[in-house]
Amino acid sequence: MVLDKLGSSLKNSVRKIVKKGRIDKETVNELATDIQRALLKSDVDVELVQELTDKIKDRALNEEPPKGASSREHVIRIVYEEMLEIVGEETEVPMEEQDIMLVGLQGSGKTTTAAKLANYFQKKGLKPGLICGDTFRPGAYNQLKELSQRIDSVFYGEKESEDAIQVVKNGLNELKDSKVRIVDTAGRHSLESDLIDEMEQINEVVEPDKKFLVIDASIGKGVKDQANSFNEAIGIDGVIITKLDGTAKGGGALTAVSEAETNIAFLGTGEKLNELEEFEPDSFISRLLGMGDIEKLAQRAEERLSEEEMDMESMMKGDITLKDVYNQLESINKLGPLNQIMSMIPGGFNLPDDALDVTKEKMQIYKIIMDSMTEEEMKNPQKINSSRVERIAKGSGTTRESVNELLKYHKMMKKVMKQMKGGRTPMKKMMKKFMG
Numbered sequence: 001m002v003l004d005k006l007g008s009s010l011k012n013s014v015r016k017i018v019k020k021g022r023i024d025k026e027t028v029n030e031l032a033t034d035i036q037r038a039l040l041k042s043d044v045d046v047e048l049v050q051e052l053t054d055k056i057k058d059r060a061l062n063e064e065p066p067k068g069a070s071s072r073e074h075v076i077r078i079v080y081e082e083m084l085e086i087v088g089e090e091t092e093v094p095m096e097e098q099d100i101m102l103v104g105l106q107g108s109g110k111t112t113t114a115a116k117l118a119n120y121f122q123k124k125g126l127k128p129g130l131i132c133g134d135t136f137r138p139g140a141y142n143q144l145k146e147l148s149q150r151i152d153s154v155f156y157g158e159k160e161s162e163d164a165i166q167v168v169k170n171g172l173n174e175l176k177d178s179k180v181r182i183v184d185t186a187g188r189h190s191l192e193s194d195l196i197d198e199m200e201q202i203n204e205v206v207e208p209d210k211k212f213l214v215i216d217a218s219i220g221k222g223v224k225d226q227a228n229s230f231n232e233a234i235g236i237d238g239v240i241i242t243k244l245d246g247t248a249k250g251g252g253a254l255t256a257v258s259e260a261e262t263n264i265a266f267l268g269t270g271e272k273l274n275e276l277e278e279f280e281p282d283s284f285i286s287r288l289l290g291m292g293d294i295e296k297l298a299q300r301a302e303e304r305l306s307e308e309e310m311d312m313e314s315m316m317k318g319d320i321t322l323k324d325v326y327n328q329l330e331s332i333n334k335l336g337p338l339n340q341i342m343s344m345i346p347g348g349f350n351l352p353d354d355a356l357d358v359t360k361e362k363m364q365i366y367k368i369i370m371d372s373m374t375e376e377e378m379k380n381p382q383k384i385n386s387s388r389v390e391r392i393a394k395g396s397g398t399t400r401e402s403v404n405e406l407l408k409y410h411k412m413m414k415k416v417m418k419q420m421k422g423g424r425t426p427m428k429k430m431m432k433k434f435m436g
């Protein structure tokens with residue numbers, strides 16, 4: 001896990017709140033000091049930390065918790081929301097044909113990241129092509145070629161050439177069949193005029209849909225100046241922070257990007273080619289704070305409900321997404337057979353046979369299919385049109401029929417949950433009876 005130290009200090013500070021009987025000024029101040037300490041250790045900018053904790057204190061002491069939420073849940077939510085603010089927004093990476101150019105200083109991890117991106121798109125069903133536009137570092141050609149072979153991606157490079165612009169031109173011609181063409185460029189020790197000239201010329205040739213700046217996380221809050229300089233020089237669409245696994249300064253690197261008025265697109269979390277994550281601010285911050293666990297703990301402190309009951313309750317809302325289906329498949333064994341749950345409903349309830357007919361093998365296939373979907377598709381499955389179905393089937397190594405079957409299953413579950421919501425017995429009561 002990346003940012004281990006920051007994560008565990010933040011989790012501990014928030015957990016303390018859960019254990020408190022009452023949320024008063026002293027508790028809030030203590031929380032703010034704990035958070036300050038954790039963020040400063042992770043190299044987050046001092047002023048930013050001050051601003052953040054002032055806001056948390058102010059809101060925690062002055063805002064009324066929304067109806068139905070306890071004050072400790074409310075404070076935890078405030079910490080989450082304010083943390084979200086300081087990491088900036090998500091960079092949209094569309095699942096469509098596109099050309100991507102990677103820029104960055106020497107050793108930042110560009111070449112590795114190029115291959116990781118190719119692997120990422122390949123998994124999503126979009127055929128990648130890698131072009132070595134780095135004629136400056138002698139080993140770059142062999143490195144990218146070897147990495148492309150490892151992931152079975154098309155590769156173009158010219159070992160003896162010193163003309164990066166021509167190589168990239170040739171590469172784009174040769175790799176017309178690739179859906180996502182990724183151009184690796186040379187780095188230098190600093191942002192000097194040679195590098196800027198070359199980047200500008202490649203930029204003109206490629207006319208990339210996305211220009212990503214690759215930065216090593218170990219420079220911490222220094223990311224801000226670097227991102228600003230590259231942005232001024234050629235304009236960038238997002239930052240890829242690499243080597244987050246090997247530094248205690250990751251917090252600084254993450255927060256500095258939004259200060260530089262750009263956003264994070266991906267995170268590099270290890271040397272392996274599958275160690276690349278799409279950056280999704282909300283899930284990232286929830287994981288960092290251990291929100292899932294903490295929210296559960298906070299709720300349990302309020303009323304002793306079982307975990308299974310919570311899961312069912314969230315599904316009862318009727319706005320079940322594919323993510324819920326995924327979680328549901330994960331916890332279905334704990335929940336008990338669906339038909340048994342259904343039989344608890346007074347007045348009877350006929351669950352379609354299909355719902356009871358999901359075998360373990362099928363669940364496994366559904367989960368593999370969902371791994372090839374984007375976050376957006378998981379949240380809004382209605383947006384999955386036939387070309388997306390095709391892409392997802394390819395990426396997951398399954399068939400269009402299986403993807404459509406999963407979409408049908410989701411629709412059916414949604415209908416079932418809606419009907420249950422309209423039932424006469426409150427779900428909580430029913431679940432209590434069922435769980436004993």
Ligand SMILES: Nc1nc2c(ncn2[C@@H]2O[C@H](COP(=O)(O)OP(=O)(O)OP(=O)(O)O)[C@@H](O)[C@H]2O)c(=O)[nH]1
Pocket residue numbers: 104105106107108109110111112113134137140186187188242243244245246267268269270271275
């Ligand atoms: N631990 C870890 N190592 C990484 C990560 N990304 C890249 N590396 C390592 O960082 C080193 C440099 O990466 P390269 O991809 O060669 O860097 P580059 O930016 O292409 O270098 P130049 O071509 O010289 O500009 C390699 O040893 C990579 O394995 C990451 O996310 N985590």
